[in-house]
Amino acid sequence: MKLAMTIMVRDEADIIAAMLDHHEAQGVDTFIVTDNGSVDGTTEILERYAAEGRIDLRHDPVHRKQQAPVVTQMARDAYTRYGADWVINADADEFFLPVDRTKTLHEVFEQIPKTYLSFLVPVVNLTGAPAKDGTGFDRLVYRDARTQDQLELAGVRAHPTPDAVHIGSPDIDVIQGNHFVSLASQGSPPPELAIEVLHLPWRSWKQYKNKVEISGRAYESNPELTPSPNHHGMRDYARLKAGALLPYYFMRHPTPEELEQGAVDGTLVRDDVLADALTAPVPDADFDKATRKAQLAFSEALRYDRVQRAKRIASGFEDRLEAAAEREADLAARLALVEGEAAALRSRRVVRATDRLARLVRRR
Known part of the structure; x- marks a missing residue:
C-alpha cells in the first residue's frame, strides 16, 4: 500500500518542516509539494527536502487562489507517477493522525478498504494562549470543542470543515480547500481505524497577520471564487486594512479562566501529542x-x-x-x-x- 500526500504552501516557514517530519514518521510514502511563491524562507526549506529526495517539489508563483486546479494535478500525479493507493490533500498547518495513537497513518490506511473511494476526516483546531511569534506546539495544546455560542463570542464563525481523502485516481478532482473530491464516498472507517486532523490555524500574530493579508489579496485578485462559509479570512482582511485586526486575534484565543472552565465541561481538553513528538521550528515570543x-x-x-x-x-x-x-x-x-x-x-x-x-x- 502506497500513501501519498499533496501540499500547496505559501509562507509557512514556522511549521512546514515539522509538518513534513510528522507525516514522514506516520508512514507517508510520497510527498508532492507546490510552493506558491513563498518569501519567508519556506522555499529554501522545501528545496533542502527536495535535494534529499524526500519530496517532489514544484513551483507556482501565481497568487490567484488557484488551489483547486493545482492540488487536483498533484493528486492525479500521486496516482499516475507514484502509484498511490490513497491520497491525502493537506495544508501546511494540518497534522493527520489516527485516533488510536498506537497506530500510524500507514498502518491504518493499510486496513481501510479502497472500495470506500473517499471519506471525510474531521478537523480539530488546537488553541491556547496568543503569542507575537512562534510555532506554538507547546502553547497550542487544547482541543477546541467550544459550542457555537462560545465560538461566536470569540469571533470564530464555526469549527473547521472536514477534509476529504481519496483513493489514487487519474481523473480525481479536488475542490477548493481540500474539503470535497469528485469520488463519492462509499463508506467511512470504523472507530478503531478513525483518523482526525489536528489544525493550528492561528499560531502567532506574525503568522496570522501575514496569512490574512496574502489570502485576502489572493481572493481579491480572483473575484470568481467565493470563500468557504466557514472562512474567516475575508472578514479579518477587512479588519486588517482598517488597522483593527490585533484585538480580534487576541479574542480568538481562550482566556486562562476559559481554559480552566473548558477542562471541566470538556470544551477545551488538553492534547500534547504534537508537543511531545515535535520540536517547534520557531520558538515562541510573547508580546x-x-x-x-x-x-x-x-x-x-x-x-x-x-x-x-x-x-x-x-x-x-x-x-x-x-x-x-x-x-x-x-x-x-x-x-x-x-x-x-x-x-x-x-x-x-x-x-x-x-x-x-x-x-x-x-x-x-
Missing part, C-alpha cells in the same frame, strides 16, 4: 506587557459588546415571538367568529329550506 494588557482589555470589550448585542437580538426575537403569538391568537379568535357566523348562517338556511319543504308538503 510586551503593555501591548498584551491593552489588547486583552480591547478583546474583552469586544466580547462584552458581542454578549450585549446577542442579548439585544435575543430580546428582540422574544418580542417578535410574543407579537406573533398575539397576532396568531387574534387571527384564531377572528377565525372562530367567522366560523361561528358561517355555522349560524348555514343553520338559518337549513331552517328556511325545511320551512319551504314543509309548506310544499302541506299544499299537496
Whole structure:
C-alpha cells in the first residue's frame, strides 16, 4: 500500500518542516509539494527536502487562489507517477493522525478498504494562549470543542470543515480547500481505524497577520471564487486594512479562566501529542506587557459588546415571538367568529329550506 500526500504552501516557514517530519514518521510514502511563491524562507526549506529526495517539489508563483486546479494535478500525479493507493490533500498547518495513537497513518490506511473511494476526516483546531511569534506546539495544546455560542463570542464563525481523502485516481478532482473530491464516498472507517486532523490555524500574530493579508489579496485578485462559509479570512482582511485586526486575534484565543472552565465541561481538553513528538521550528515570543494588557482589555470589550448585542437580538426575537403569538391568537379568535357566523348562517338556511319543504308538503 502506497500513501501519498499533496501540499500547496505559501509562507509557512514556522511549521512546514515539522509538518513534513510528522507525516514522514506516520508512514507517508510520497510527498508532492507546490510552493506558491513563498518569501519567508519556506522555499529554501522545501528545496533542502527536495535535494534529499524526500519530496517532489514544484513551483507556482501565481497568487490567484488557484488551489483547486493545482492540488487536483498533484493528486492525479500521486496516482499516475507514484502509484498511490490513497491520497491525502493537506495544508501546511494540518497534522493527520489516527485516533488510536498506537497506530500510524500507514498502518491504518493499510486496513481501510479502497472500495470506500473517499471519506471525510474531521478537523480539530488546537488553541491556547496568543503569542507575537512562534510555532506554538507547546502553547497550542487544547482541543477546541467550544459550542457555537462560545465560538461566536470569540469571533470564530464555526469549527473547521472536514477534509476529504481519496483513493489514487487519474481523473480525481479536488475542490477548493481540500474539503470535497469528485469520488463519492462509499463508506467511512470504523472507530478503531478513525483518523482526525489536528489544525493550528492561528499560531502567532506574525503568522496570522501575514496569512490574512496574502489570502485576502489572493481572493481579491480572483473575484470568481467565493470563500468557504466557514472562512474567516475575508472578514479579518477587512479588519486588517482598517488597522483593527490585533484585538480580534487576541479574542480568538481562550482566556486562562476559559481554559480552566473548558477542562471541566470538556470544551477545551488538553492534547500534547504534537508537543511531545515535535520540536517547534520557531520558538515562541510573547508580546510586551503593555501591548498584551491593552489588547486583552480591547478583546474583552469586544466580547462584552458581542454578549450585549446577542442579548439585544435575543430580546428582540422574544418580542417578535410574543407579537406573533398575539397576532396568531387574534387571527384564531377572528377565525372562530367567522366560523361561528358561517355555522349560524348555514343553520338559518337549513331552517328556511325545511320551512319551504314543509309548506310544499302541506299544499299537496
